[in-house]
Amino acid sequence: MKVFVIGSGGREHAIVWKLRQSSRVTQIFCAPGNGGICDEAECVSVDVKNLDGLVQAASRIQPDLTVVGPEVPLALGVVDEFCRRGLRIFGPTAAAARLESSKIFAKEFMQRNRIPTAHFAICTTPDEIKDALPHFGTPIVVKADGLAAGKGVVIAHSREEASAVANQMLAGKMLGEAGTRVVLEQYLEGEELSFLVVSDGERVVPLVAAQDHKRVGDNDTGPNTGGMGAYSTPKIVDPQMRDWLLTHVARPVVNAMHEEGTPFTGILYCGLMMTAKGPMVLEFNCRFGDPETQPILMRLESDLLGAFMASAEGRISEGDFHWSNDSTVCVVLASRGYPNTPETGKPISGIADAEKIEGVKVFHAGTRKENGTYFTSGGRVLGVTACGSDLKTAVLRVYEAVSKIHFDGMHYRKDIASRGLK
Numbered sequence: 001m002k003v004f005v006i007g008s009g010g011r012e013h014a015i016v017w018k019l020r021q022s023s024r025v026t027q028i029f030c031a032p033g034n035g036g037i038c039d040e041a042e043c044v045s046v047d048v049k050n051l052d053g054l055v056q057a058a059s060r061i062q063p064d065l066t067v068v069g070p071e072v073p074l075a076l077g078v079v080d081e082f083c084r085r086g087l088r089i090f091g092p093t094a095a096a097a098r099l100e101s102s103k104i105f106a107k108e109f110m111q112r113n114r115i116p117t118a119h120f121a122i123c124t125t126p127d128e129i130k131d132a133l134p135h136f137g138t139p140i141v142v143k144a145d146g147l148a149a150g151k152g153v154v155i156a157h158s159r160e161e162a163s164a165v166a167n168q169m170l171a172g173k174m175l176g177e178a179g180t181r182v183v184l185e186q187y188l189e190g191e192e193l194s195f196l197v198v199s200d201g202e203r204v205v206p207l208v209a210a211q212d213h214k215r216v217g218d219n220d221t222g223p224n225t226g227g228m229g230a231y232s233t234p235k236i237v238d239p240q241m242r243d244w245l246l247t248h249v250a251r252p253v254v255n256a257m258h259e260e261g262t263p264f265t266g267i268l269y270c271g272l273m274m275t276a277k278g279p280m281v282l283e284f285n286c287r288f289g290d291p292e293t294q295p296i297l298m299r300l301e302s303d304l305l306g307a308f309m310a311s312a313e314g315r316i317s318e319g320d321f322h323w324s325n326d327s328t329v330c331v332v333l334a335s336r337g338y339p340n341t342p343e344t345g346k347p348i349s350g351i352a353d354a355e356k357i358e359g360v361k362v363f364h365a366g367t368r369k370e371n372g373t374y375f376t377s378g379g380r381v382l383g384v385t386a387c388g389s390d391l392k393t394a395v396l397r398v399y400e401a402v403s404k405i406h407f408d409g410m411h412y413r414k415d416i417a418s419r420g421l422k
């Protein structure tokens, strides 16, 4: 079978890597891919926002299945477009992807369906901001309604700061169109958890859970990023909590989306804060997380193609997934300047040496390959990922692998998975 993967990050490299292990996969294409993906799949130079280009590429390739990595093409309606042309595709329609593409849609959806989430107010004018702020304690979380590539959330430490940020967003000065409506939200404390499920529109099957590390610096300091590392272990969520999250979050979302006439097919990523009062939803994503996908798929023992096909064809079941009891860790190596203005164009050395270490795979994100050498081409460059029979082994392996890799300005967090080791 031929598979077409859309995207160019570490997440898509992990998907390609896992699909290659399927005996039923004969050829993999990826648009646009990156330096590492191009070693393992045939890369097609089409931007993920170019729906016409993606449709044309798919018409040429004639894939048996297309898998979409990032949120932007999903929000633009790539699934609707492919379905109209009879091309089988894994992912939600634009209407279902609103769970991610509009924070206001997601908050109102959670409110009407009684899904646990933080208290909030929706503001579209400066007066609404002024009226809403006294109802919040500090800190206050200010969120842009639209997609903002991880930059749409600001934690304000005073009402004055929240007011300034929210007004700047409304005026279109911070995030353009994405910020012209904002959500003010109660600040929640606790551990974050990424709980991903796959749905075929009706049924829901959980994947193993993971924890992301969003801040750029050790001990959760500095600005938010797309994610600086993630880990997954059998212990990260116990069976009781898993059942609770299925019963109170994932299944109600899928059932309500179905009832509301916009069934959700694909990966539903529930971003949770595990507070003292119980889990609360921070956000939904309508796709695999990056970097969570790297440690999650490293624990998958069964055929990923089979699971994608079952979901796309409306017949997903628990039996489609077998997981190892290993622990897995991904450490993101980023460029100097990330997350604001990353430097690019630096040669990268040591990837092959890193991959000689047992249980290690280096997933590429912002890389390109020229005359046999990899160069940096983005903020998040590589996702060094390792597995081990326990978390300590996986962590030792991953940081040994990281020590083999070098590029000018490389930085990374040294405390990935440290909470899991406590």
Ligand code: AMP
Pocket (backbone or CB within 6 Å): 118, 141, 143, 150, 153, 185, 186, 187, 188, 189, 192, 214, 224, 271, 282, 283
């Ligand atoms: P979101 O895109 O909504 O997940 O927000 C990005 C990150 O901001 C989350 O992963 C959290 O680290 C943080 N965040 C979002 N909402 C809240 C909240 N209500 N309380 C505390 N932190 C939050």
Ligand code: GLY
Pocket (backbone or CB within 6 Å): 212, 226, 227, 285, 288, 289, 290, 291, 292
């Ligand atoms: N790692 C968080 C995300 O994929 O949105």
